[in-house]
Amino acid sequence: MERKKQMFNVYDIKDGEHIINRETFLEIARILCDRESADEVKKAEDTYGEMLSEMLHTFSTGAVVKYLNGEGQFTNFKSINQFKCWLIVNQHMPSFKSLLDYFKLYCENNNILLPRLNIAFGDYYESIIYNTEVYFRNTFRPEWLEEEQIKKAIRDVDKSIVINGNAIESPVFGIMPPTKLSGGVKTLMLMYNNPHMVFNASTCGDNCVPFIEEMIKEKDILIGLYHAMDFSKKDFEAYIVNGDVVINSYEEYIELADKYCRG
Numbered sequence: 001m002e003r004k005k006q007m008f009n010v011y012d013i014k015d016g017e018h019i020i021n022r023e024t025f026l027e028i029a030r031i032l033c034d035r036e037s038a039d040e041v042k043k044a045e046d047t048y049g050e051m052l053s054e055m056l057h058t059f060s061t062g063a064v065v066k067y068l069n070g071e072g073q074f075t076n077f078k079s080i081n082q083f084k085c086w087l088i089v090n091q092h093m094p095s096f097k098s099l100l101d102y103f104k105l106y107c108e109n110n111n112i113l114l115p116r117l118n119i120a121f122g123d124y125y126e127s128i129i130y131n132t133e134v135y136f137r138n139t140f141r142p143e144w145l146e147e148e149q150i151k152k153a154i155r156d157v158d159k160s161i162v163i164n165g166n167a168i169e170s171p172v173f174g175i176m177p178p179t180k181l182s183g184g185v186k187t188l189m190l191m192y193n194n195p196h197m198v199f200n201a202s203t204c205g206d207n208c209v210p211f212i213e214e215m216i217k218e219k220d221i222l223i224g225l226y227h228a229m230d231f232s233k234k235d236f237e238a239y240i241v242n243g244d245v246v247i248n249s250y251e252e253y254i255e256l257a258d259k260y261c262r263g
Contacts, residue, residue, distance in 0.1 A: 011050075019065075022070075029099050049102075052080075056080060088195065088221075092197075100220075115238050117212070117213075118220065118223070120241040125224065127197070128224040132186055140189075142178075150192065226261060228257035228261070240260075242256070
């Protein structure tokens, strides 16, 4: 079956290598972000969708897709989940957030079910925020406490009540600043408000798991773990970055946690 020719050149095959054309890819990202012309947006969406279809075909053959970044270095993708995680960690740029949003829409329209929980064990990402306590202290914003999910986490995990953006009522400490919340709740807040960053979720207790599960109903998240957090529910599914593998059981998760955390 002959494959469709793309509307403009975004995906090249050179000497057997599958390469995303950086300039065209970034132009598509710009168009999807700015949305100034309906015709241009439609063309960009169609071409990006065709690129994703080509990538899926490439992955099905066992081949690698490459992207040449601005520093002249290749980022290699072996699966659609690897590409997804790359979009996740770059979504702080509005153009990449638009690419991620359309990627999700493409997957939804084509019945491609990908896990929303993505886990990297150990120091897989050099950019991981290991000391979430310090990062929270330096970046906290009072408006974070306006989110209902965050209020519920504070109520259920810390047994405390949000009074306003700068005050929490605790049964132990009385009226206290947000910096006195538990490490787990602080990390949940960081994860929720900075979905492009990888945080050390081992600072969370297992009582934070229900809130991570609620979070992924709304957005894709990528977390770092240094232990086997208790995700022991029956329908557990996640993408393990280290092994580039999707798991569908808690038993698989424990095996990979042991493998990558022990090393």
